[in-house]
Amino acid sequence: MSGQTGATFVACLLFAVGLQAADYSVFGVSNTPTSGGGQWSTELRVTNQGSAAVLTFSLRVPPDQVPPDPQTRTLAPNETLVLRDVLADLWGLSSVSGVLQVATDQPVLISAAKSSAGRYGTRLPIIGDQLRISSGQIGDSLWLQQDAKASTTITLSLETPDSNLDLILFDDAGTKLNTLSFTGGPQIVVVPVSSLTGTDLPVGRAEVRVKSGRAAGYYEVTDSTTGDLMGTGLLGLADTDQSLMLGGVVHGRGGETDVRIFNPGSSTTTVLVAAGDTTANVDVPAHGLRQLPGVLPNTLNLSDDWAGYLRFFSYTPIEVTARTTTPDSSGGLYAEVHSATRADSLYEQGAATFLPSLNAGATLLSRAGAGGATAQLSLLDLTGATVGSVNLALDPNATRADSMADLFPGVTVPDSSSMQIAVLSGAMDGAALLKAPGTGDPSYLASTTTLAGGCAPPVIDSFSASNVSLAQPGQVVLSWSARATDSVDVTPFGAGLPAAGTLSANVGETVTVSLVASNGCGTDTRSVVIAVGPPVPLSILGGTPSPDTGEPSASPGQTLAIQFDNLADPGNIDVLVLVAPDGSERPLTPEGVTTNGAIAFRLPIWVDSASAGGYRTGEVVIAAEAGGTRSAALPLNILPLSYAGDPIADFRALLDRVSAAGQTALAAWQQDASSAPIASAQQKAAAAIESSLRAMVDSIQANGSATLDWGTPGLPTVTITADNLATLLAYNANALDSPIPGAEDGGSALTPEKSASSSRMANALNCLNIRYPLIASCKNLDAAHKLADPVTDFLHQADSISKDDIAKIGAKEVQDRLRKKFAGSFLGLLGKRLQGWLNVLEVECNVQPIRLDGFTVRPSTIKANFRGSGPSALALNAQMTPDYDQNNLAKDIEKKALDRYMKELNKSAKLSPEASKNLRDFLQLMLFDFNADYDKALSDVVKSLGQLKSRDSIQVGMCDLDKFYAEKNGPSDAYNPRKSIVEPASWRSDFGDLTFWYIGRRAPAPEKFCVYPKVQNFLFHKNLELSNTALNITSRETCYSQPGISVGNSAGKVRAAGSRAAALTPGDFTGPGYADDIYVGPAGAAVNVTVKYWAGNDNALYVGPTAQAALDQGETINASMNGGQSSVTLNASRKGRTTYTSTLSGYGAYTADRQVYAAEGYVGMSAVIPPNRDGTQNFNATVTNVGGNCEAYGYFISWTDENQQYHKVGDLYSSKLPPVITASGAGVQSVQLGMTFRANGTPANSCSFSITLEIIPNDGQ
Structure with missing residues (x-):
């Protein structure tokens, strides 16, 4: 007899009454005459484990035959239907063969066997959706034999009208002998192997390569002497792995097990074969099939009677099939064939598995995982009544073989009884060995579990629009992909659409477009909003209401947010604009998007020498621009800055903190031989700047004011007072401490929420701040860099000159007018001096590859994973780059500052090329070219550096992350059979804190990982580090960083690589787009x-x-x-x-x-x-x-x-x-x-x- 691994003998799926029924295929059904003059009959047993069930039976026959009409039967709860000759009992047929289809609306147990008077024959596989082969996949049959001793027949079922497959025959060396192609369906085809080869094939295999549609298959080997059959289904993705376990292996006891190992790889692999502590190495050539006759005595040198499991391990994936035989006195064999399963394919605590059709002579085989297992074994009769129960305990990684008499002493085991195995703790698997009376024909039964959700609703994998924000009515392309769906509707633009496709829609007004995928088991729905017209600002969040008007009020440096309507994608906002009563405008780059979808911005110092205090206050309005269209405006009241402390003492304290942070960093770098030269150069350059700033504070305290020189010919000096210091300190206090409105947690809307389990596996020695102390010290310096923010605000005072004027006037007039404005700006000059100091201190921070640029996942290819199976180890690497080119540090710093300003200015005023060049050249001259030799100081420091790397890749673990999870499953959802999870390494065994496990994906499908790094552990590129949003989360993404994962199953698909932006550019506040693709499971090329x-x-x-x-x-x-x-x-x-x-x-x-x-x-x-x-x-x-x-x-x-x-x-x-x-x-x-x-x-x-x-x-x- 024969059996099939996995869920092929007993299949249970759960359905609600009235939903579409699950559909099973039973291959090999027959009641034709045997070669010895007897008669085959096929017995089918169905046990209902739900409420009242309706079973529908149909028969699929070869194209030259007419199928009979479908038949139905009803079953009460727990009732078992036994059809001793299913073809005769249902249709009155004789001498017929085919594939039986069983449809059920309730969870059931199904088993089938074909025999001759119960003396010999084969178990028949029950194939559900999970065992059918889809487009791009391969099904293998490893125990083909065509010679004087045995013959083989292959039966294929083409399941869908678009089915297209090749059946390819190979010998044991991997030489292709013949190919047959089949198209169309539903249909079955029967192919004798003798029709594919004219010579003997004692050891052969076949592949079924499905090009489109779906298929299933079965092959049957007939012994020429005894007439016994052994049949089984095709091996697929779930049966191919590096570590496999083979149950039902015997020596002695009247039986012997032979093994075949298939190597699908392109080079020879060495396979470790192990029975307990006894091992042997076997080489299997590329694409070869290696047969091991009598594996226990001949390969492992075991001579004692033995029954149990063998382990097979290879560094590349393999497949293993076994044949267990009982010799007949006539020289023939009675045999069964079954295949190995993945070693990590175990049933965990809470699972209930079943073994059908047992008898008193059965032997129970069981094995446990690394943590051991306990289970309750319940012996059931045909009515479902319990006739015996016992608990079974297994040590870690142990295997057992127990007779029914040993398990249930004193209990009479009924024929055709079944066993339920309820896993109480740990993880385990079970199987049974039986022998037919008279002939000793062996049979192997693998346990299977009830599979919930067999009638699965459809799944929408993706739904998107080419543009979700239109400035005016226009055309949008909608794209979608869904699985297991009978129909797709895109409301309001189309119905009855294919499962995957695109649709061009004319959108005239703001609309919610819904994608609804349906089948007989339910629906799945996704929606996308397409906005037409400018965004509509609703309210300003943050600040305080004005006592006079009730309008929101805030002072410079505070962070506010605007809530919008008619804005499907915040990324479409180009710029925010402040407008003063006199028509002057001040463009703002958004800081990011809050967790509730509002656009955050920091209220700047809007420099105006004609205003009290040197900057604008009072009533203004704020609007947004998207796609060249400006929205309506909301009123906003700018309050004067106020400072309650001692500005001189507090400013001196700030200088002390900056100096201390710099000295700490420099001292640490002095201890590193490679960093010592640069640290000395930095110390010298920074000391001169620090001295001038401290002298300024001393002068203010002694004299009430201090004078600073711009260092630019033609510009007067600037007088700085204690009031000026108070303004600067108040602004920076707001910028550092202002909560972000609209945050769900009340203040950190732009920072990912913390995960409660984020540090449970943290190993301090693996944290970035231990392995890379430069990151921590540079982060401290970056925090101090907030002091220099007024330089950016200072540049914006050019905006107070009319944009029309700038576009018309010549270079000299621009310079004259700006000189007058800049001459009195204490903010610009003091900020410039502070920035120069920090730039010198931060040289190594700017040119070393220590700033986060993205994440990648290794390895590039991993296997697909099944529930209960072992996970795959993943490594997450942070890709680190420098902020500036070490060879052009000074120019790069200047250039980036000017680039940001000019780009932002051009958003609100389209300058002529001449005006743009004039303005840029003047700012370059005034702010940077004559800057008290700061360029020279930076250059001297850089000379002390050796040649640095332009990129570094650092493996990170949970110590440095808040979250790392599979996007579709979410950060904390329990396992879902259609989704995936990621766990820290110690979930199963100690791989170290830097390794993760990937678990899930029953079949090839797209996947993404979400990575939330701890803000305090990483150093971000400067413009992110200095903003309130070290991490940006936008409505475009469901998670921050998305290294992609794809489980592919078809030949190459072109994919566009995701962006890894080195820095956040003005107007692009989506944050760095981290993306990386890895491929899971067998696949064609992915491009x-x-x-x-x-x-x-x-x-x-x-x-x-x-x-x-x-x-x-x-x-x-x-x-x-x-x-x-x-x-x-x-x-x-x-x-x-x-x-x-x-x-x-x-x-x-x-x-x-x-x-x-x-x-x-x-x-x-x-x-x-x-x-x-x-x-x-x-x-x-x-x-x-x-x-x-x-x-x-x-x-x-x-x-x-x-x-x-x-x-x-x-x-x-x-x-x-x-x-x-x-x-x-x-x-x-x-x-x-x-x-x-x-x-x-x-x-x-x-x-x-x-x-x-x-x-x-x-x-x-």
Whole structure:
């Protein structure tokens, strides 16, 4: 007899009455004559474990036969239906074979066996949805035999009309012998192996490769002498692993077990075979099938009678199938075949599993996990009554073999009884061995659990709109993907749509679009709001109501927030604008989005020399601009700053704190030989600046004022008083201490909530502040940098000059008017001096790769995981980069300050190129070029540095994180069979605090991880670190940082790489977009397409596309990025099953006097190519269609195979075309290639080129 692993003998699914029924396939059903003159009959048993059940039976037969009409039966709760000859009892049929379909609306137990008078035969697999093979997957049959001793027949069921599959026959060496292709359905096909090969095949295997649709399969081996059958279903994803357990292995006791090991990998693997402490190593060639006859005596040298489990371990995934035989005196065999399961596939506490059709001669096999297990065993008769019960205890990792008499002494075991195994603690698995009377034909039964939710409602994987905020009525493209759905409606734009697709909709007004996926078991719904027209400000949160008008009031430095309506995506707001009664405007960059969706901003010092105190107060209004359209405005009252302390003493205390933080950092760096030279240089440069600031305070205390020199020719000195210090201190107190309105926790809306379990596995030695003390000391210095914020506010006083005037007047008039304003600004000068001091102290903080840039997850490929199975270890790495280039530190600091200002200014006033250049040149001259030799001080410090890394990758664990979880399951949800969870390492065993477990995903599906780093443990890029929002959370994302994970099952899909923005740019307050893809389970190539370019005219890095998309053939990704006068457009598409292209065109301005190219960067592709079964994976790459006004080209390429890595880079060079790039190799695993460019041109004469990547997986077709 034979059995099938997993959930194939007994399958239980839960349904509500009236919902769509679960559908099971029973292969091998027959009542034809046997070769020995007898008759086969198929017995079916169904036990109802729910309320009143309705069973519907249908028969699927080969195309040349007519199927009978469906039949129904009803079952009372706990009733068992026994059909001794199911074909005759249901339809009165004889001499018929087919696949029986059983549909049920209640949870049931189903078992089936085919025998000849009960003396020999085979258990039949019960195949539900979880065991069917989907598009892109492979089903394996490992025990094919076609010779004088035995023959094999394969039965395939094509389940859907679009089913398309190949049946491929291989010998034991992995040589392909024949291929048959089948399409269409539903239908069954029966293929004798003798029709596929004209020679003997004593050891063979077959693969069923499903190209589309769904399929299931079964194969049956007939002994030529005894006529006995052994049959089983196909192996799939759940049966392939590095560590497998095989139950039912015997030696002696009248039986013997043979084993076959299949290696699907592209290189030879060594497999460890273990029976307890007895082990042996077995080599299995690439794509080979290794047979081990009599595995216990011949491979492991065990001669005593034995029954139990074998463990198989390999460093690459394998599959294992066994045959247990009882010899017949005629020279033939009675046999059964079954397969190994994953070693970590255990049932945990609370699970109830079942073993059907037992008898008094059965042997119970059981095994426990690392923590041991206890279980209650209940013996049940046909009516479901308990006839015996006992508790079973298993030590950690123990296995047992118990006879029924030993388990239930004194109990008469009924024929056709069943056993329920209730796991009370730990984790375990169970199985049973039986022998048929007379012949000793063996049978192996694997236990199975009740599977809840068999009639599953549909699942919507994604639903999005191309634009959720339209300035005016227009067209929006809606995209969606759903699973297990019969129909999809997109209300109000369409109905009866496919499970995945796109729809172009004309949107005339703000609307909520709902996607509803439906099947007979329920619905799933997602919605997206599309706003039309400008955002509507509702109210200002924070501050205090004005006693006169009731309007919100606040003083400079405080953080406020605006609640909007008609704003589907806060990211679409370009800028906030303050407007004074005289029409003057002050643009503001939003600080971020609060947890309740409001837009946060910090009220600035709006410098105005004509106002009391030197800055504006009183009534103003604030509005928002989105897509070039300005919203209505809300009133706001700016209150004067007030300071209750002693400004001189408190300012001196601030200098003391900054100095102490700097000295602490410098002292620590002095202890490091590599950092000592720079620390000495920093000490010298910082001392001079600190001395001037302390002298200023002393003068104010002694004389009432102090005089500071701008250090710029033509500008007068500035007199600073105690009142000026009070203004500065009050502003910074607001900036540091102001709570963020709209926060759910009352004050930290822009910082992720803390996880209660975040530190339960923390190991202090692994924390970043221990491993990288530079991060902690630099964070202290960054906090002090708040003192220099007035420099940014000072720059904004240019906004008080009419934008129209700036666009018209010449350079000299601009300078004259600004000189008068700047001359009296104590804020600008004092802030500039403070900033210079901090810049010197922070040199190493700015140029070392210690600022968080993103997260990646390793390894690049992991297996799919099942509930009860073992998890996969994951490592989370923080990608760290510096803030500035060490070789251009001083210029970079200046340049970034000016870039931020000019970019923000251009949002509210479109300056002519001449006016923009004049203003920028003057600010550069006045603020930076003549700055008391600070540039020289910085340069001297940098000279003491050695060459530093431009990027570092640091593994982090729970010590440095608030949360790390699988997005779809949420941060704290219990396990859901359609979702995934992440746990700290010690959840199962001690891998160290820096390792995580990934658990879940029953089948290939998209996945993302959410990472919430602890703000206090990481150093962020300067503009984030200095803002109130060291972490930005927007309504665009359900979690902060999203390293992507994908469980793929089809050949390559083009995906757009996510953005890893190095810093938060003005107007882009979505935060750094951290993204990384890893691939889970067997997959074809997964291709990323990305483009980055640097727009020289506004000195900004642009990255795109920012959205991910999986492309089917003929679909495209388009990304257009504009930077001032520069533009780059990318088009990426999939042109064939394995061919991908990306075309780029771009242009920009080139300023000869400053030698700045307006557009330069790269476009590239990277492909992860999981090793296939047939060995060689090649690729071809070409760069073509180079044209237009391109200044220079270059290229890069690298690829990795199983043995080594290749890398080649062609630097940018002029007027040459890169060569055609071609490479190939056995087992190629990854490819990265791309084109670097420098563009100079106009829209009519763009730089352009194309990259084509062709992946050639030799898949045997």
